[in-house]
Each structure stands twice: as C-alpha cells, then as structure tokens.
Amino acid sequence: DTEVTQTPKHLVMGMTNKKSLKCEQHMGHRAMYWYKQKAKKPPELMFVYSYEKLSINESVPSRFSPECPNSSLLNLHLHALQPEDSALYLCASSQERTADTEAFFGQGTRLTVV
Amino acid sequence: DAKTTQPNSMESNEEEPVHLPCNHSTISGTDYIHWYRQLPSQGPEYVIHGLTSNVNNRMASLAIAEDRKSSTLILHRATLRDAAVYYCILRDVLNSGYALNFGKGTSLLVTP
Numbered sequence: 001d002t003e004v005t006q007t008p009k010h011l012v013m014g015m016t017n018k019k020s021l022k023c024e025q026h027m028g029h030r031a032m033y034w035y036k037q038k039a040k041k042p043p044e045l046m047f048v049y050s051y052e053k054l055s056i057n058e059s060v061p062s063r064f065s066p067e068c069p070n071s072s073l074l075n076l077h078l079h080a081l082q083p084e085d086s087a088l089y090l091c092a093s094s095q096e097r098t099a100d101t102e103a104f105f106g107q108g109t110r111l112t113v114v
Numbered sequence: 115d116a117k118t119t120q121p122n123s124m125e126s127n128e129e130e131p132v133h134l135p136c137n138h139s140t141i142s143g144t145d146y147i148h149w150y151r152q153l154p155s156q157g158p159e160y161v162i163h164g165l166t167s168n169v170n171n172r173m174a175s176l177a178i179a180e181d182r183k184s185s186t187l188i189l190h191r192a193t194l195r196d197a198a199v200y201y202c203i204l205r206d207v208l209n210s211g212y213a214l215n216f217g218k219g220t221s222l223l224v225t226p
Contacts, residue, residue: 004157033213042201042216043158056213090157092214099146099205100165103214105157 001026006091006106014114015081021109023074023091029104030096032074034066037088037108049074050096081113118202123221126192134187134220136202141182145206148214149176149187151198158201158216161187197224 004025013019023032030051035043048056049068063085065077074091088110094103119137126132138147148163162169162176164185169176175188189196201219 031213035216042199042218043152045213045215048213092157097207099144099148099207100163102148102160102163103150105159107157 002104004091004093004104004106006089006109008109009107010110010112012112012114013078013081015083017081018077018079020078021076021089021091021111023076023106024072025093025104026072027093027104028071029093030071031094032068033092033094033103034074034076035090035092037090039087043090047076078111081111083113086111086113118204118217120200120202120217120220122218123223125223125225126189128194128224128226129191132189132192132196132222132224134189134200134202134222135184136186137184138202138204139183141204142206145204147176147178147182147185148203148205149174150201150203150214150216151196152201152219153195153198161200163205192222192224194224194226197222 007022032049034046037043045058046060047066052068063080067075088108090108092103092105095101146163146165149161150158151161152158162174164176177186199219199221201216203214
C-alpha cells in the first residue's frame with residue numbers, strides 16, 4: 001500500500017467552526033507533513049512530524065493545530081479560520097531522516113472558509 | 115537552503131522528447147536532486163531523484179551536470195497526460211532538509 005489517504009476531500013466551514021483534517025498512511029513512514037497550497041502557487045510547508053513529534057513549524061498561526069496520535073495518522077485541527085485560509089491542504093509522508101527516498105502525497109483536502 | 119531556478123513554462127508537442135532544466139548553483143555535496151510533478155487537481159507525485167550520476171526510471175531520466183550545479187529532467191515521449199507543473203527540489207538530510215520545499219516549478223503544456 002503506497003497511498004496517503006486524506007479525508008475529507010472537500011470541506012466548507014464557517015469562521016467560527018471547529019473542524020479537523022485527517023491523513024493516514026500505512027507505509028511505515030515516520031515523517032509526515034502538512035502543506036498548504038493556494039491556487040496557481042506551489043505547496044508551502046506548514047508542519048513536519050518526525051516519530052510522532054513536531055519537528056518543524058513554519059510559523060503557522062495557532063488557529064492551525066497539528067496532531068500526530070500514532071505513526072500512521074496525522075490530523076490538522078482548524079479553529080477560527082479566515083477566508084484567506086481557503087486552500088488545498090496536502091499531507092505527505094516519507095521515510096524519516098533520509099533524502100534518498102521519495103515522499104508520497106495525498107490528493108488533498110480542498111478547504112473553503114466562508 | 116539551496117535554491118533552484120526553473121523556467122516558468124515550457125511547451126512540447128505530443129510524442130516528442132521534453133527537456134526540463136533546473137539550475138541549482140548553490141547545491142551542497144549532501145543535497146539530493148528530486149523532481150516531482152503535480153497534475154491538475156491532484157497532489158504532487160514523485161518522478162525521479164539522484165545525487166551525482168544520471169538516473170533512469172519508467173517515468174523519466176535525470177541528467178545531472180558534472181559540477182552538479184544544474185540538472186535536466188527528460189521525458190522521452192511526452193503525452194497529454196504529462197501536462198503538469200514540474201518541481202525541481204533539493205533535499206538534504208543534514209539540515210532538516212528532508213522536508214520538500216517547493217519552488218515555483220515549470221508548467222509544461224503538451225499539445226497534440
């Protein structure tokens with residue numbers, strides 16, 4: 001199984017809502033990532049988890065709260081978002097601490113904040 | 115972080131070879147050169163990677179300059195399904211660089 005599964009595929013939420021994005025992989029990867037991608041722009045790194053611990057936070061606002069409950073699962077909790085947070089949110093995974101392997105990406109969750 | 119420079123866009127005819135260039139003049143000795151592509155409405159997908167030697171796989175070939183300051187992704191016969199944004203990324207495990215940091219990429223248009 002070489003898939004990274006993201007749910008939901010689409011999400012519309014109000015600015016006062018709380019929602020969560022979910023990402024799952026069963027490749028035994030110990031590095032997992034969240035990216036944000038605006039239309040016609042490259043993906044921007046948000047968070048990196050290494051062995052279920054947060055290792056990189058690219059100065060992301062606290063209204064985005066990542067969580068890695070186990071080695072296969074990565075969540076992104078959303079609270080009090082703004083319309084400008086509307087974007088495609090991508091999850092990825094790779095073997096940890098090596099640059100000599102590929103990373104696998106999910107198909108993303110398209111988030112609309114109204 | 116070492117940076118990459120790619121043309122914004124390129125165009126190719128179907129069934130012809132495509133050479134996508136990438137400049138990385140500040141590459142370090144431990145940087146791997148990775149290529150990913152992103153088809154419309156999909157997540158990025160891995161294409162190929164290498165360190166010093168040229169690499170081939172079922173999708174493409176990667177030609178790396180002898181001084182490693184540039185590389186070229188080669189699609190041997192472009193198809194319409196190869197229309198995508200292609201990203202050249204340097205990945206270095208020594209500086210927490212195992213995370214992929216995307217540049218602007220090259221948007222490849224393939225015409226019939």
